[in-house]
Amino acid sequence: MKAPGKLAALSLAALLVATACGGGGGGGAPAASGPKPLRMTVWTTTEAHLKLFDEIAEEYRKTHPDVGKITFDPIPFESYTTTLTTQIAGGKAPDLAWILESSAPDFVSSGALAPLKSKIENVSELIPTATRLWEKDGELYAYPFSTSPFGVFVNNDLVKAAGQKTPRELIKAGQWNWERAAAVNAAAAAKSGKSGLVIVNFDYKAWDNLATVWGGWGAKAWSDDGATCAFNGPEMTEAMTFLHKSIFTDKAMPGPGTTADFFAGDATMAVAQISRAALLKDATFDWDLVALPAGPKGPYAVIGQAGIGVLKKSPNAGPAADFLAYFTSTANSAKLAAYFPPPRRSQLTADTLAKTNPLLKPDQLQQVVIDGIAKGVVKPSHTGQAELAQTVRAALDPLWKPGADVKAVLDGVCAKIQPMLGA
């Protein structure tokens, strides 16, 4: 249901191509003498976030008179990457930019970002699962300022109404796994007439969100080196068979073409990033947040990520990197933790996080956030992600109907994308 945004993104991409052609790869604005202004593109429009950024920037300028005004330039999330790339290619590159995980491989491998390892304060403290995506040949190209695990939001009212055990009770009993989760959701959906478990943002298109399920089977989209398709592996086949059964046989998940907004009370459970907890501020039902259920391969976690990088093309790349070091220092990282789970080990404690996440209880933070970040894997990403994502989306479509031949569909996915992975 994000299509209008998608449309905007598509069309904005026209801008990208156009400017890139016209710009011919020139640098940013000529470096003026005097204080150098810095610009960082971000996708948040939340006032509290921007206010905090401005405070940190003001503080920095007190000790760095050579740096001029520091602006944080919000770009709508849906069209973020295309707009950013446009600006880079059109010669209007920002000095610093937030980068989404899905475009991380493209940015890191293209050489568009400046190396940061020597700049970042206490770099050894960063958690490896958080930095892996942003590294190449031992160098770090972006600071993973927001590492947000996926968890399961639960509408306890709907679960109890169906006479089922809540996930929290199941966790205590050591029974919180996908089989039980599916059973609970099927029962709750049947009882309430509402939906079962929703994988937020998936909508039978954004398949990378399914990593939150297939991770439990140890499945992968492609091999770790990115060269071999793994969609038709036995783990993926089992995971997808489970998904298919949950959707079409057990009715534990809403089928394609059905909209169910968990945060409005229309669904029993939702797999989403913890930042969505903010949407439950005024919730009228009893809700909970728990870790992802265990799969046949045991417990696991999936994280979403965002990094901040310095654009190599920026004429102010040096000062920009210095500012980034300040922005992400241990002290400021603690402030940012109010909204963005930090990658610094010393700050990933339930106490620190609880101060700034009033909606979440300490044990929720421990189980979902801290444990999640420690062992989490990121959603699948690859160079040329946009084309791969689209190709997989089209090849997976035959799966989303009753009676589909799971193995055949997955073989079809690999037949389509293997040539692209090899390239």
Next chain:
Amino acid sequence: MSRRVRLTLYGLLCVLCVPFVFPTWWMVTSSVKPISDVFAFPPALLPRRWDLSPYRQVFELQPFTQQYVNSLYIAALVTVGTMAVAAMAGYAFARIRFPGQNALFVLVLIGLLIPSEVTIVPLFQMFHGAGLSDTHWPLILVPVLGAPSVLATFIMRQFFIALPGELEEAARVDGLGRFGTFYRVALPLARPALGAVAIFTFLHSWNLYLEPIVYLSTPSRFTLPQALTQFVDNYGWPLWNVQLAAATMTALPILVVFVLAQRQFIEGLAHTGLKG
């Protein structure tokens, strides 16, 4: 016409118009429903509960008034400009003889064949190179002079071709020059065709979506169709009821104007000369 035939015809028309009316009806009524009722199944024809807060949010989240003004003034300029360009070109191609006329006409007609998607990128480059990206100039200049105005020129030419020559003859005998003849005689006669061109052009500009998104990046310069897709929450998720409220506000005034002026409107179209 027998009573039975008449009733059948009415029945047929009523059934046929459901898919034409229902979407607009649904858009308007859903924009005043609470978001949970928007998704209710089966959809209710009338809102059971009212929630007008989306209409307030429209103005809080975007500089909607400014965007409305942008769309209106751009559409107005494009309409007037296109009428002038197309009337002159159409008249010349139809009524004036000059060497190379046919070849030039065919050249102009190429514009009719080009989907705007094909040339949008080089056009953007040109405007970006001229320092005119993120301004309204491309949204005005291209429609007035480029491919979109070709249909208007074509309509005007068809109209002027069908116009009896005697009136002009008389005017010229009276000593009016070519321009005088065009301005004082032909143009007033062309009012219906100009009306049709105005309608086509206004709607085209008002609905333009791809171009604004490509050229504009500052929210206060956005046009309405572009603004419609910007009503999203902090996670990029569409605020459906706000989008519907904004969509209603873009559609309703046009619908009202149409209903009030529809006689002139349709009669204008009827005189375009498109009927052959």
Next chain:
Amino acid sequence: MAVTQLTRRAAGRADHPPPGRARRFWTIARRDALVGYLFVAPQLAGSALFVLLPLGLVGWYSLQEWNVLAGTFEFVGGDNYAKLLADANLRSVLTASALFSAGLVVLNLSLALTLAVLLNQRLRGTTLFRTLFFSPVLVSLVAWTIVWQFLLQKDGGVNGLLAVAGVEGPNWLRGEATAMLSVVVVQVIKNVGLNMVLFLAALQGVPRQLYEAAQLDGAGAWRRFRSVTVPLISPTILLTSIITVVGSLQVFAQIAVLTQGGPGTSTTVLVYYLYQQAFQFRHFGYGATLSVLLFVIVAALTLLQWRLRRRWVFHES
């Protein structure tokens, strides 16, 4: 149009300079020609700058390979055209385009003509119906597609209406056939009003006496429609069909919102594919190559229709 010919000839004669003034340079004909050039100048300049030049540039880009992030732009000759010929997706893309355009043109024109004939009856209230059928033309395309996206959901308004009639509707946008049908119908309903009004105007131009004469000859309603109405409005049919065909090949936003080319690639038409390649996947050179292909197809189809007009368009001079 025969009248037109006469008047133009008459106008032409009048333009011949009177004998006595033939020596002067600024003859009426020359002055006329100057005014003619001045009148078409804005349109010509616009065409050159905003149509022909960009078109040439697109042709040039189709010979390049261009990497956005790395910022490289290099000449690759016919590589993109070789890629086009070898593109495994091309067949399904062209099939989808052909299905979409054919479906759209047939449905649009026949519905427009049907509505126009119905509204051309001597019936009270036709003005109201005319307004209703025309109203979607006035709703912005973006709003229209957003609304239909809701309506075509499995639990959406369309199936809600069908349920009232006791029919369980399909999951419109998820089945290959129904998805294509949906995008065609949504587009037809949006725009059929324009063609309807044009047909209505043409129908009102058909002299009643012709029908009366045909009726006297014993022709039934269908026969009158085929032998009187259709030939007399055939120039309108030609024009609307050209505009509709060209328009059908440009439909992009509806598909992007409603199906995003799916399910599978069943609704990935040429323009949408061009978008994906150039803008989404950043294969800009290849996108330009697809633009060239699109232009060739549109031009060929239009030329074909223009040629065919001699066969069936009545009283076209």
